[in-house]
Amino acid sequence: MLDRADTVLAMDASVLATLRAVCGPENENRLRLYLGDLDVPDPMGQDDAAFHECAVLIEVGAALHIGGRIT
Incomplete structure (x- = not known):
């Protein structure tokens, strides 16, 4: 699946470290x-x-990604 993704988002640093x-x-x-x-x-x-x-944070993050402010 990574071959098809432009970006892979991790919810926390430990998951990001595992992905790396x-x-x-x-x-x-x-x-x-x-x-x-x-x-x-x-x-x-x-x-x-x-x-x-947690749900509020996820919604805020989604809005930022859709709006292009987090890269």
Whole structure:
């Protein structure tokens, strides 16, 4: 699938590190964090407010990507 992707977005730095290790240095320019330099927190095991906060961050990130502000 990486061959067909212009950009691969990771939700947090640990996933990004794994992608970098798996995909190799030749794909470094296609791998990015979803929120630029911030992690999207994992709300698993937390209350509804944590899930809501995570959803808001994901929506903000989507808007930024669609608007072209995060590259």
